[in-house]
Amino acid sequence: MKRFALFVGWDHIAGKGWLDLSGRFTSKSDAEKALREGRFTYGKPDWWHIVDLETDMIVAASDATLVI
Known part of the structure; x- marks a missing residue:
């Protein structure tokens, strides 16, 4: 079964401004839905x-400037 991770971040929170939701999603669309509906602390x-x-x-x- 495929698994997807969603990483989100906030630029104004140095050092701890990201959230890793690894493996919680079985499709890209599930991750996108969580992003749209998410109620994040920050x-x-x-x-x-x-x-x-x-x-x-x-x-x-x-963003399109992402460097891998």
């Missing part, structure tokens, strides 16, 4: 990535 994230844990590839991201 508000809407400044950035996010969805990673396919089988291939370790980023399958969606909030």
Whole structure:
């Protein structure tokens, strides 16, 4: 079964401004839904990535300047 991780982050929170939701999703669309519906402690994230844990590839991201 495929697994996806959702990483979200906030630029104004140095050192601890990210959240790793690894392996909680079985499809990219499930991760996107969680991102849309999420109620995060620090508000809407400044950035996010969805990673396919089988291939370790980023399958969606909030910015086009992402360097892997």
